[in-house]
Amino acid sequence: MGIKNFMGKRAEPEKPKEEPISVKDYMTENLVTFRENENIMDVMEKLIKHGISGGCVVNENMELLGMISEGDCMKQISDSRYYNMPMSDLTVEKRMIKKVETIDGNMNVLEAARKFTELKFRRFPILQDGRLIGQISQRDVLRAALKLKAHTWNY
Template sequence: MGIKSFQGRRAEPEKAETPPVAVSDFMSTNLITFRQEQTIYEVMDTLMKHQISGGCVVDEKNKLLGVISEGDCIKHISDSRYYNMPDDHNTVKQRMTCNVETIDAGMNVLDAAKKFIECKFRRFPIVKDGKLIGQISQRDVLRAALNLKGDNWRT
């Protein structure tokens, strides 16, 4: 006669809820943006006041037109001094980067980290139907990594 087990059927272990990993879960949506007609000095003032390194350039319908950064402003200062040109009338349109690479809001934030390494950008705009809906920065990816600390990096 065999020994019978009186142990009941074991319940499936509860799976821990997977933390959010999409770019949309970590992107910034309250953005400081710029217009093409603004002067470089207005941009520099805004960058300094808000302690940011750049921002998206949009039109009145929030369509992404480009980005303007500290580097673009520094290039403007350097060029105007080198060529001894007055720089009061230089606008964002003249200095912004127009061919902007974007990231999809549904992309895994860890894949976004890899894209930051490959492209060497500080931020990527996130666009939906041509309109700016957010931005992910290297700092946002660091925040995501701290949030996911100890979890499976392959989620």
């Protein structure tokens, strides 16, 4: 006669809930965007109104054409004053950055943090099928790091 075990079957240990960790989980999707023919003065008003430091320049199909920032506007203010030129006829197209670095929405958000520190950018657009679908900022990465609470930082 064998020994009977009255403990019953042990339950499988519960796996910790996996936190979302990709850029698309933390990106901003409701973006303030700009158009090439938009006046720099209007850009400055939008930046202030929405409390942002810059944004993507897109066409009617949401294809990324460039980026415009507070710094680009500041440069224009300085140049206009120095050369005594009116700002009323200056468009985004003349001041925007046309060579834009983007990030894949599937990239690990902590890997994105490394890209921010290496390239010294404040924001990266995220494209899907050639169209702008979102943007991730340094603040979004900080928010992700706080939510992840360091327990999933090994990737």
